[in-house]
Amino acid sequence: MKIVVCIKRTPDTETKIRLGGDGMSIDPDGVKFIVSPYDEFAIEAALQLKEAAGDGEVVLLSLGGDDTQETLRQGLAMGADEAVLLKGDPGVDALATAKALSAELQAMEANLVLFGMKGADMDQQQVGPMAATIMGLPCATAVSEFDLAGESVTCRRDVEGGSEVIEMGLPAVITLTKGKFEPRYASLKGIMAAKRKPLSEKDAQTGESRLTVKSLAYPPERPAGRVVGEGADAAPELVRLLREEAKAL
């Protein structure tokens, strides 16, 4: 059983975002970078599968710059066996990223390919299903839990008003969201071992980017709100304001 987990280096979700001087990117100064939280669910799922099966291999794949080595080492410290870095710029054109990853994934011949549902930076939620479509593989997205039985995988995904149960044959692609797979912390032993695990590099074949960021801006400021009052006695005035001023009721 070979499981490939595609991960991305993103800013910590607690980081305050400051815009860079070019008006098109963020200022990376002082920003802590992490494995995108959704990708951690995917790594955890892969490790649990390997542990349950008693054998198999978990390979991490990422498209990014030199600093993504550090991100891959973090995933290796959690317990993955090896890592591959495709050197390139994962821009806003997710299709370009999906093409580069698919080219590598096809050569890797994985039984199962896992992604986080989205990167905690561009929030696009695209690369997994795009890569699956390019490779002609079935893909379940935004999956909160799944089970593997032989050559078939059963996934649960939340949709509006309920959840869907989807069955796919292997090889298959799954994108993970929060649910059954609570990511483990890397142990000290894991961190030491990660330094010696194989990490190979090659250039990404992303091609031309056909979707580009023209500008980046802070969110529109919300006009200053007001405190209507203190305690339950303020409730009638609040509801009046919601009806008459905000026209929200």
Next chain:
Amino acid sequence: MGDVLAVAEQREGRIRGVSYETVSVATGIAQGMGGAAHAIVIGGSGVSAAASDLGRFGAAKILATETDALADYHPQGFAHAVSEAVRAGGYGAVVFAATAQGKDLAPRVAALLDVPLASDITDYQIESGDVVAVRPVFAGKAFASVAFSASPAMLSIRPNVFQAKENPAAGEVEAFDLAGLDPSGWTMQLKEFQPSGGGSKDVGEASIVVTGGRGMKGPENWELLEGLRNALGEDAALGASRAVVDAGWRPHSEQVGQTGKTVAPKLYFALGISGAIQHLAGMRTSGTIVAVNKDPDAPIFQVADYGIVGDLFDVVPRITEEVQKLKAGD
């Protein structure tokens, strides 16, 4: 060509409300591109009858693919149908809704057509005939303007952000028959749909959201929020902060914020929520924000339009009561 295709959604043969927003955006873009808005509806028998309603929101033509194999959403089948319709119609832009279905479907269609996609957009402009889309990034901590150098421009719109505007057009329904639809080639199957308890609106789609945080003190107190939700009517849904979901008080499907859902309802109640940066990121594009918190210095008050400082166990029942009175008078 400047025609624009809106991909509408149906469930059990009924057009979903968000599709009127999709068609309205397609109509706006079509005007900017000098073309007409079309819509496509895919479903089982009877779906074309429901589809004609999309004409009210600006669809000049509605393609209806009516086949039992596609009565329920199937990623591979729907992706095939939409991409064939886009190829046949030579559209300048294609608009989806960024719902659970749209987020699943749009990237597959984009990959089949070999064009990039701007997902979950909250605004757009037409600049010399081309679409420039605005979309939240870093969970709403910044907004990016993105431009295409490929056609058609593929977009998905965040629900509740764009208005569904009545704009009557011909709304002529035309059967779009799929050549080469081969369900035997599908490598995935929907085994089951399990409705969530209560059948209430999903937090990502509701126009009013009532969210509880750690200040609720425990899952047993959610009756309080259910009371307010019920008073607000069927467009209201319950939400939960990350702390509450991590504590196991509420399901993840209700989580608002980073690693949960990003919501933009017309009215958002933050009850017993301090306002961590990840939570604010998930709800700051809401129309009107109300906060109730004991701590007057809680960050949530910085984004709230209206705040009440106080114990939510006293305040929320009074709000519920006042809303009930208001609704009774309507």
